[in-house]
Amino acid sequence: xxxxxxxxxxxxxxxxxxxxxxxxxxxxxxxxxxxxxxxxxxxxxxxxxxxxxxxxxxxxxxxxxxxxxxxxxxxxxxxxxxxxxxxxxxxxxxxxxxxxxxxxxxxxxxxxxxxxxxxxxxxxxxxxxxxxxxxxxxxxxxxxxxxxxxxxxxxxxxxxxxxxxxxxxxxxxxxxxxxxxxxxxxxxxxxxxxxxxxxxxxxxxxxxxxxxxxxxxxxxxxxxxxxxxxxxxxxxxxxxxxxxxxxxxxxxxxxxxxxxxxxxxxxxxxxxxxxxxxxxxxxxxxxxxxxxxxxxxxxxxxxxxxxxxxxxxxxxxxxxxxxxxxxxxxxxxx
Numbered sequence: 001x002x003x004x005x006x007x008x009x010x011x012x013x014x015x016x017x018x019x020x021x022x023x024x025x026x027x028x029x030x031x032x033x034x035x036x037x038x039x040x041x042x043x044x045x046x047x048x049x050x051x052x053x054x055x056x057x058x059x060x061x062x063x064x065x066x067x068x069x070x071x072x073x074x075x076x077x078x079x080x081x082x083x084x085x086x087x088x089x090x091x092x093x094x095x096x097x098x099x100x101x102x103x104x105x106x107x108x109x110x111x112x113x114x115x116x117x118x119x120x121x122x123x124x125x126x127x128x129x130x131x132x133x134x135x136x137x138x139x140x141x142x143x144x145x146x147x148x149x150x151x152x153x154x155x156x157x158x159x160x161x162x163x164x165x166x167x168x169x170x171x172x173x174x175x176x177x178x179x180x181x182x183x184x185x186x187x188x189x190x191x192x193x194x195x196x197x198x199x200x201x202x203x204x205x206x207x208x209x210x211x212x213x214x215x216x217x218x219x220x221x222x223x224x225x226x227x228x229x230x231x232x233x234x235x236x237x238x239x240x241x242x243x244x245x246x247x248x249x250x251x252x253x254x255x256x257x258x259x260x261x262x263x264x265x266x267x268x269x270x271x272x273x274x275x276x277x278x279x280x281x282x283x284x285x286x287x288x289x290x291x292x293x294x295x296x297x298x299x300x301x302x303x304x305x306x307x308x309x310x311x312x313x314x315x316x317x318x319x320x321x322x323x324x325x326x327x328x329x330x331x332x333x334x
Contacts, residue, residue, distance in 0.1 A: 004290060007032035007061045009052055009076055010068035011040040013162055014090065018067050018117075019044055020276060021283035028290060032059045052076055056083050063293065065117075065286075066090060069164070074099045077114065081106055086113035088289045092174055093303075093310050097331060100310045104303035115289050115299040116306040119277070120179035121186040122284040125240060125255045128269045130187055137263060138248030141188065144224035146180035147242040153209050153230030158202055171207030173198065173316050177228040180244075181215070181316075182309040184226060186300075187246075190218040190308055195325040196316035201231065213316055214325075239271060239278050307332055 004027060008018060011033055022030040033044035034055045041048035049055040056064075056079055066076050066089040073094050080087045087107070093116050094100040107114035120126070133141060152159055159165035165175065173196070185191055193216045198208040210229040216222070234242055235257035244255040254262040259271030259279060273279045292299050299305070311332035319326040 004028045004062040005031045006063045008065045009034045011035040011044045015067035017277040017282045021286045052079055061085055071095050077103045081110050081112045088115045088117050090117045097314050104307055107303050114303040116301045117285055118182050118301045119281040119285040120183050122281040123279040125259050125261050126183055128261045138253055139250030142247045144246045146226045146244050148180055148228035149232050149234050149242045150230045151233045166205045168207045172209050172211050173313050177211045178313050180226045181312050188217045188222055191312045191328045192216045192218045193325045193327050194315045196319040198320040
């Protein structure tokens with residue numbers, strides 16, 4: 001592969017971050033875009049289409065980027081797999097565990113590369129955390145905590161940038177807290193059990209808007225906390241949307257609301273990123289996808305691998321409903 005020719009499906013709010021990433025990437029041409037609003041598609045790429053079918057029939061593409069709402073993902077992934085076109089698909093992966101399994105299994109059976117666009121683990125401060133944990137600077141990890149915060153869930157018109165959030169029957173875990181859950185998996189390995197408490201504070205929305213989860217990890221038995229709501233800012237427009245602490249036997253690592261990394265209270269990595277989405281993590285996710293297409297290496301968040309993250313979120317919902325810890329494997333393989 002010399003230059004890759006790609007197409008994007010969906011040109012809405014979050015897709016703009018995808019478009020920015022593709023436009024700044026060497027060796028990639030975003031040749032086509034599909035959106036029901038043709039004007040948006042025309043702004044995104046030279047060749048604009050109103051339907052996925054037409055775009056896939058008329059274009060010779062090396063990959064497609066699906067940046068639409070999750071209820072469309074199964075259909076669009078299937079269409080790409082039928083054409084043997086590699087896919088990167090925005091999270092949430094699907095609406096149900098059954099649909100997520102179907103997507104992963106059909107892509108694998110067809111030999112079509114399929115990756116979920118889960119960009120939080122690509123935020124640079126978490127890559128630094130992983131390196132420092134692996135280097136042993138804080139010794140064996142004892143526990144951790146993610147706090148996810150953003151003050152856009154209050155008032156009569158919450159989630160102004162994505163107002164469809166208001167009608168979603170499952171919201172915070174499904175759309176937001178999935179990010180630190182996947183990042184915990186990236187840093188500390190697969191999740192064994194999860195215990196979750198959820199609530200809805202704002203009566204203007206349909207789903208839950210607060211969540212507190214206790215995750216226990218496989219093999220190590222390590223337990224940590226993921227704590228999320230969207231009612232306060234730890235710092236206005238905090239790049240990590242919150243903060244993180246990892247406690248070890250020899251010290252503590254922290255990601256501050258500014259995205260800096262501290263070790264035992266001392267700055268060891270300053271966040272100097274100014275461009276792109278939250279540490280330019282969208283572009284980094286896309287770069288990983290392209291690099292793996294070129295080399296044949298496995299994606300970190302392949303469809304098959306990401307089933308574990310999806311199952312952890314499903315287990316959290318089951319836990320909140322049943323009031324007890326739930327084994328993620330029971331959901332993933334049930």
